[in-house]
Amino acid sequence: MSIAKKQVAAVEEIQTLTPELKSFIAEWKDQPGNLIMVLHRVQQHFGYVPREIAFEVADLLGTPLAKIYGVITFYHFFKMTKPGKHTIAVCMGTACYLKGGQQLLDELEALLGAKADEVTDDGEFSITAVRCIGCCGLAPVLTVDGEVYGNLKPDQLAGIVAKYRGK
Amino acid sequence: MAYKQYVLVCSGTACESSKSKDLIQNLNDEVRKAGLANDVQVVKTGCFGFCEKGPIVKVLPEETFYVQVKPADAAEIVAEHLVKGRPVSRLLYDAAQSKAHAKLEDIQFYQKQVRIVLRNCGVIDPDSIDEYIARDGYVALEKVLFEMSADDVINELKKSGLRGRGGAGFPTWRKWQFTKDVPGDEKYIMCNADEGDPGAYMDRSTLEGDPHSVLEAMMIAGFTCGSSKGVIYIRAEYPLAIERLNTAIAKAKDYGLMGEKILGTDFSFDIEIRLGAGAFVCGEETALIASTEGGRGMPKPRPPFPAVKGLWNKPTVINNVETWASIPVIIMRGGDWYARIGTETSKGTKVFALTGKINNSGLVEVPMGTTLREIIYGIGGGIKGGKAFKAVQTGGPSGGLIPAQYLDTPIDYENLQKLGSIVGSGGMIVMDEDDCVVDITRFYLDFSVDESCGKCAPCRIGGRTLLNLLDKVANGNGTVADVEQMQTLSHAMQRASLCGLGQTTPNPVLSVIRHFKDELMEHIDHKHCPAGKCKNLVRFTIDPDACIGCTVCARRCPVSCISGERKVVHVIDQSRCVKCGACLEACKFGAVLKS
Numbered sequence: 001m002s003i004a005k006k007q008v009a010a011v012e013e014i015q016t017l018t019p020e021l022k023s024f025i026a027e028w029k030d031q032p033g034n035l036i037m038v039l040h041r042v043q044q045h046f047g048y049v050p051r052e053i054a055f056e057v058a059d060l061l062g063t064p065l066a067k068i069y070g071v072i073t074f075y076h077f078f079k080m081t082k083p084g085k086h087t088i089a090v091c092m093g094t095a096c097y098l099k100g101g102q103q104l105l106d107e108l109e110a111l112l113g114a115k116a117d118e119v120t121d122d123g124e125f126s127i128t129a130v131r132c133i134g135c136c137g138l139a140p141v142l143t144v145d146g147e148v149y150g151n152l153k154p155d156q157l158a159g160i161v162a163k164y165r166g167k
Numbered sequence: 168m169a170y171k172q173y174v175l176v177c178s179g180t181a182c183e184s185s186k187s188k189d190l191i192q193n194l195n196d197e198v199r200k201a202g203l204a205n206d207v208q209v210v211k212t213g214c215f216g217f218c219e220k221g222p223i224v225k226v227l228p229e230e231t232f233y234v235q236v237k238p239a240d241a242a243e244i245v246a247e248h249l250v251k252g253r254p255v256s257r258l259l260y261d262a263a264q265s266k267a268h269a270k271l272e273d274i275q276f277y278q279k280q281v282r283i284v285l286r287n288c289g290v291i292d293p294d295s296i297d298e299y300i301a302r303d304g305y306v307a308l309e310k311v312l313f314e315m316s317a318d319d320v321i322n323e324l325k326k327s328g329l330r331g332r333g334g335a336g337f338p339t340w341r342k343w344q345f346t347k348d349v350p351g352d353e354k355y356i357m358c359n360a361d362e363g364d365p366g367a368y369m370d371r372s373t374l375e376g377d378p379h380s381v382l383e384a385m386m387i388a389g390f391t392c393g394s395s396k397g398v399i400y401i402r403a404e405y406p407l408a409i410e411r412l413n414t415a416i417a418k419a420k421d422y423g424l425m426g427e428k429i430l431g432t433d434f435s436f437d438i439e440i441r442l443g444a445g446a447f448v449c450g451e452e453t454a455l456i457a458s459t460e461g462g463r464g465m466p467k468p469r470p471p472f473p474a475v476k477g478l479w480n481k482p483t484v485i486n487n488v489e490t491w492a493s494i495p496v497i498i499m500r501g502g503d504w505y506a507r508i509g510t511e512t513s514k515g516t517k518v519f520a521l522t523g524k525i526n527n528s529g530l531v532e533v534p535m536g537t538t539l540r541e542i543i544y545g546i547g548g549g550i551k552g553g554k555a556f557k558a559v560q561t562g563g564p565s566g567g568l569i570p571a572q573y574l575d576t577p578i579d580y581e582n583l584q585k586l587g588s589i590v591g592s593g594g595m596i597v598m599d600e601d602d603c604v605v606d607i608t609r610f611y612l613d614f615s616v617d618e619s620c621g622k623c624a625p626c627r628i629g630g631r632t633l634l635n636l637l638d639k640v641a642n643g644n645g646t647v648a649d650v651e652q653m654q655t656l657s658h659a660m661q662r663a664s665l666c667g668l669g670q671t672t673p674n675p676v677l678s679v680i681r682h683f684k685d686e687l688m689e690h691i692d693h694k695h696c697p698a699g700k701c702k703n704l705v706r707f708t709i710d711p712d713a714c715i716g717c718t719v720c721a722r723r724c725p726v727s728c729i730s731g732e733r734k735v736v737h738v739i740d741q742s743r744c745v746k747c748g749a750c751l752e753a754c755k756f757g758a759v760l761k762s
Contacts, residue, residue, distance in 0.1 A: 032479065033441070033461035040403060040442050067462070074463040074620075075444030077403055093365035094563070094596050095522035097610055106747060110725050131445070131614075133404065134368035135181040136522035137218030137529055148184030154749075 015050045017042075017057075025060045035063060035071055039078055048079035076131075084119040084126035086164045089143045093132030096140040100154075104140055105129055107154035111161060124165060170208040172249060173227040174198075176236075177289060179214030179372055180407055182222035186238050187211075190222055193241035201245050213376015215289035216530035217276055220260065223289070225271065232271045233258040279545050281508065282532050283516045284369075284492045288376030293411050296418040299379040305424055307498035311387050312432050315498075317347060320391040326502025328514030329494070333359055333450070333487030334565065334591045335667065336513070336580040339494075342484055345474035346392040349482040354394035356385045357478065357485040359455055360401035360408070363447035364563030365614065367594035369518040370488035372530055374401070374408035377492065378415035382438060384494035386425065388484050389436040397438035398478065400459050404445065412440060447564075447618035450592075451666045452477075452485045454620070465620045466666035487592070489518055509535035513579035517590065519561075523597040524551045533578075540574040543597055554599040558683070562591025564611040564618075565671030567678025568604060587678045589671070603700035604683040605690055608675045609637045615672040626669025629660040633676055640687065641701040643694040650687065654680060699761055702746040706762050709750075711736045713758035720750035720759060 017025070024041050028034040038057060042049055049072055058065045072078040090096075090105045105116060108127055112120050119126045135141050138150025144164055149156075176182075176191050194209045215223040220234035224244065231254050233244070240258060247253050260274050271277050282288075291298035299305070311320055324340035331337045346354055358381055362370040374381065385397040401409055416438055419425040427435045441459050448454045449464040456478050458464035477483025493515060497505045506514050513535040519542065522528045526548035533542060539559055543549070550556050558568040561578075567588035569576075576582050583590050598607065616630040636653050639645045657673030664670045679687055689695050696704040709720070709729075714736045721729040721737055728744050731737030737758075739750070751759040 033459055035461040036444055036458065037442060037461075040444070070463055071461070075446050077443075077445035094560070094594070094607075094610070095366050095528070097365075098523050098596070098598065098602060098607070103747065106745075107725070130404075131363065131447075132365040132368065133180075134371050135184050135218070136366055136368065136520060137181050137221060138184060139522065139528075141184070150184060 015046060015053055017053060017060075018045070021045060022060070025057065029061060034061065035068065036075075039068075039072065043078060047083050048081060050082075051080075082119070085124050086145050086167075087126050087128065088161075089128045089130045089133070090116075091131075091133050091135075091139070091141045091143075092129045093136065093139075095132075095136035099139040101140045103154050104142060104152055104157065107157050108142075108161075111157055125161070171206040172208075174207060174209045174244070174249075175212045175225040175227065175289065176209065177213070177215045177221060177223040178211040179218070179221075179288075179375055180368070181218040182214070183407070185222050185235075187222040189238035190224070190236060190241060193238045194245065197241050197245035198249070201250055203245070203249060207249055210292050211294075212291060213288040213293045214285075214372035214530060216280075216285060216372070216532075217274075217527065218529040219527045220529075224258075225289070229254075230271060232260055232274065234260050275548065276527050276529070276531075276546055279537065279541055280532050281516050281534050283496050283505075283508075284373060284489050284518050285376070285530065285532050286496065287380065288372060291377070293376050293378055294414050294418075296379060296415070296422060296424075299377070303499060304379050304495075305383055307495035308383050308386055308390075308424070309430060310498060311390055312430055312434060317391045317393070320387065320498065321347065323498060323502040324494070327497045327505040328502075328509070329490065329497060329505065330513065330580065331486060332489035332493070332517065332593070334562070334589065336590065339486060339490055342474050342486070343388060343392055345472065346394075346482040346484045349475055351482070352393060352395075353481050354392055354396075355478040355481055355483040356388045356392065356394050356397040357455070357459070357483055358385060358397070358399040358401075358491055359450065359452065359485055359487040360399055360405075361443045361450045361455060362402060362405075362488070362592065363450050363618075364565075364592045364594045366522050366596050367520045367563060367592050369520055369530055369593050371405050371408050373488050373492050373518075374405070375411055378408075378411045379419065380495055381412075381488055381491045382415055382419055382425065384491040385438060386429070386436045387494060387498060388486075390434050392482070392484055394484070395435050395437065397436060398459060399438060399440050400443060400449070400455055401440060402445070403442040409440065409442070416440075446620070447614070448620045448666070448668050451668060454666065455485065456483065463620070465622045466668075468665060489593070510577060510579045512581055513590075517578070517593060519593045519595040521547050521595050521597070523560075524554065524599040524602070525549070525597040526551055535579045536577040538575050538577050539569065542578075542595065543574070547597065550597065550599050552599075554601065557598045557600055557602055558604065560588070560596045560598065560607070560675070561594065562589035562671075562674070563594040563596075564614045565589060565667070565674055566591050566594070567674045568598075568607070568682060569678070570682045587674065587681055589674070601698055601700070603696055603698035604679045604686050605637065605641050605696070606698070606700040608679050609634065609641060611675040612637055612672070615668065619668065619672075623663075623665040623669060625660045625663040626665070626672060629656050629664075630669070630672050632656055633660075633673060637676070640690050641696075642703045643690070643701075645691040647691065650680060650691070705746050706741065707739055707744060707746065707748070707750060708760050708762065709737050709739055710758045710760055713756050715756055715758075717756070719753045719755070723749045723753040725749060 114120045116129045141150045224233040224236045329339045449458045454464040454466040473483045518532045612634040621627045716734040728740040
């Protein structure tokens with residue numbers, strides 16, 4: 001993508017806080033230790049923490065932007081880039097790793113042409129490798145938009161991806 | 168109105184992933200269609216623990232135990248079992264011996280278990296406070312408020328010998344005593360539900376299956392230590408547990424069991440939930456406090472201990488979920504009763520998440536002092552696929568690998584430490600002959616390095632250097648001097664790191680050097696990985712005598728590095744091979760060789 005196109009895309013994507021989010025922040029403003037709770041709510045809405053929203057949150061909470069980015073970058077859960085329409089999370093907990101989680105991830109990366117923590121070019125899928133999701137009895141597992149698929153073999157992945165593509 | 172029969176359906180995370188929600192819906196529909204709505208109640212419960220065989224369904228009062236039930240099986244269960252009184256034998260745990268294995272206590276998985284922490288999991292509907300109360304819920308709180316003094320409570324805990332179940336095993340009564348003894352009325356009671364060990368999920372199951380037990384215990388601590396404010400710090404990755412906790416808190420407030428002037432006394436207590444955001448180090452108590460305060464979750468040197476100077480610099484009791492869930496029972500039945508379970512130094516029961524290459528994975532709760540063999544072979548049913556046992560890893564990334572010759576060790580805090588591992592939060596991962604100790608140690612190191620907060624040098628730099636050395640070994644470039652350096656570094660990290668994360672990061676490495684030196688040296692001396700897991704030490708080749716040229720391997724190869732025409736012997740281009748093993752799996756003629 002050329003630089004010009006990228007800028008256009010960025011302009012189109014400018015986000016602002018909705019009234020609902022603003023009132024959530026107002027509710028939490030005076031409670032100590034509110035930043036993580038506010039960021040969770042923001043990410044729940046946008047799927048990530050957009051830069052311009054981080055600026056707005058800084059203003060509304062009276063928290064330095066540096067502190068906000070300090071927190072966002074410290075925790076795995078917070079994302080700074082827009083995720084794909086569907087998020088595929090491959091479990092890399094120990095039980096899944098032993099039972100072939102890495103092969104699932106390799107196959108998925110080959111299938112979608114994107115690596116872990118990347119989004120496919122068409123914006124359809126993002127791939128993440130996550131820590132234990134607590135279904136070790138079903139290992140190896142992955143989730144697509146929160147739905148769990150267990151006891152998987154790499155050759156089942158194409159079918160699963162097809163179910164979500166374009167939806 | 169009393170129901171004649173109850174159908175309990177597990178709705179823990181693992182079973183819900185296997186469509187137990189749809190199953191409950193279908194069961195309810197079928198019960199209604201059969202005109203049994205007044206006689207049969209379908210109840211969603213917490214985790215039964217037998218996750219390998221989920222979703223689990225149990226029918227009361229006859230206690231029939233069904234496994235791997237699909238939503239489509241609902242009609243048959245209702246028509247055959249509930250209407251005609253004939254158990255559906257194909258869904259029983261062991262269909263061949265359906266009579267003998269119909270009930271839960273007939274199943275080996277449950278026989279050696281003693282369920283104290285998990286007493287209500289799989290028994291009650293976690294969203295119903297009435298069912299919790301019916302199982303003696305909030306009786307302990309009532310007893311404490313009306314019959315006991317703060318010193319009585321601490322004394323009872325002292326007698327029980329309960330030690331923290333989060334990993335370190337610090338005596339619970341002492342934490343409470345410290346906080347109680349600090350003057351002032353602004354104190355905090357915290358629940359550490361930041362369960363980060365990959366492969367352990369007992370805290371999640373407890374919160375999902377029996378949230379009130381944790382709330383009740385936190386209130387008991389509030390009364391004892393003179394605090395009116397509780398905080399539960401829970402992973403954001405556990406949405407179901409968060410939802411059930413929120414419901415439980417709202418119901419407890421409705422019933423006057425939480426909030427202002429509880430049960431008409433002068434004691435008031437409130438609990439709020441704070442979300443974690445995916446940082447393993449936040450399981451460390453000072454880091455957890457920093458995160459609850461809204462900042463980066465980095466640990467602080469101790470002392471001062473949180474018991475004296477914790478959340479917002481106020482005295483704070485922090486216990487983990489499993490510890491909290493044990494407390495109401497201890498208060499109700501007495502510390503002496505609890506102390507009769509377990510070993511000399513480690514009392515009570517411990518929940519383990521038994522996973523990996525084991526037949527029956529799931530959550531198991533056993534008395535301390537149970538041997539590893541009893542858990543792995545008795546409860547767990549042995550190794551999957553009849554393979555040979557290699558090692559069991561306890562304590563996750565902070566623990567070590569324990570080899571076969573120690574399988575008869577009774578589990579307690581001290582014994583596992585002597586073997587170079589820890590009880591930890593209770594992850595128990597079984598490995599078989601196909602797993603490589605170097606590979607698995609790299610996996611753990613990679614985790615710990617990624618999760619290091621970077622505040623102190625021994626952890627930040629030491630961990631990374633250890634990982635680099637292991638990479639060298641796994642790639643076939645390791646030397647004897649590297650092993651020595653790993654040892655030196657490990658000991659330095661154990662002594663000099665700021666918190667438990669850095670102090671325990673080297674444990675997996677040290678346990679491999681101690682228990683699996685031969686396998687480690689095989690990587691170094693002969694550039695050979697006996698389990699065939701270390702990719703750079705593995706070669707896939709095609710046996711020209713066995714290959715019939717069917718082209719399956721070439722089509723299956725993800726990097727198209729296998730050449731050959733139909734009915735012509737195929738060849739793998741070693742320079743492009745990514746060692747994925749797809750060809751080996753695909754070949755039906757045993758022509759692909761792994762060496």
